[in-house]
Amino acid sequence: EDKVVQSPLSLVVHEGDTVTLNCSYEVTNFRSLLWYKQEKKAPTFLFMLTSSGIEKKSGRLSSILDKKELFSILNITATQTGDSAIYLCAVGGVQGAQKLVFGQGTRLTINP
Amino acid sequence: GAGVSQTPSNKVTEKGKYVELRCDPISGHTALYWYRQSLGQGPEFLIYFQGTGAADDSGLPNDRFFAVRPEGSVSTLKIQRTERGDSAVYLCASSQGGAGANVLTFGAGSRLTVL
Numbered sequence: 761e762d763k764v765v766q767s768p769l770s771l772v773v774h775e776g777d778t779v780t781l782n783c784s785y786e787v788t789n790f791r792s793l794l795w796y797k798q799e800k801k802a803p804t805f806l807f808m809l810t811s812s813g814i815e816k817k818s819g820r821l822s823s824i825l826d827k828k829e830l831f832s833i834l835n836i837t838a839t840q841t842g843d844s845a846i847y848l849c850a851v852g853g854v855q856g857a858q859k860l861v862f863g864q865g866t867r868l869t870i871n872p
Numbered sequence: 873g874a875g876v877s878q879t880p881s882n883k884v885t886e887k888g889k890y891v892e893l894r895c896d897p898i899s900g901h902t903a904l905y906w907y908r909q910s911l912g913q914g915p916e917f918l919i920y921f922q923g924t925g926a927a928d929d930s931g932l933p934n935d936r937f938f939a940v941r942p943e944g945s946v947s948t949l950k951i952q953r954t955e956r957g958d959s960a961v962y963l964c965a966s967s968q969g970g971a972g973a974n975v976l977t978f979g980a981g982s983r984l985t986v987l
Binding site for chain 2: 764766791792794796800801802803804805808848850852859860861862863864865
């Protein structure tokens, strides 16, 4: 059974800190790994990763995939209070990327 | 539309009642998905439509749950004889479909509370 595990489940830091969120997975016929940010209700897309070792970057956020060790990390530098959210990791596998399997999420809280 | 629209945003019902949740996907998106998110958990896959047909309904928990997409656009998730354990946020998402189109755009969800 496809499985995604995120850690930590919860993280509280001060504004300006750098954080690293982890996602490990077990999936048959891996296709892609996606990161989403969920603030209120609708998860919003951050990154899609398909190849190992290639960093995706958007402003203060970056992510990288290791297909050999079956994990991904999401880094956020110079955190701001607006970064407070639940960060979800999802993988697409045996049924095609359409059937995404999500992890439990990491609840990130940035204190001023 | 500009985004994925879900109605109602909140639904409170009594145990045993029937509910319908509606999803209007992004115009032109051929793929539509329903997920369920319980408190403190990530979204859990329910069903995926490609066009009008259910390409994968393996996530539907039992036969009380059913979804349709008769014209390949709007979808309705139907839950019969609701139970307290059905309480969750039901998320709908759409994508362009096809082999490489795996970036899902989510709606704000319908929060279902079964008393």
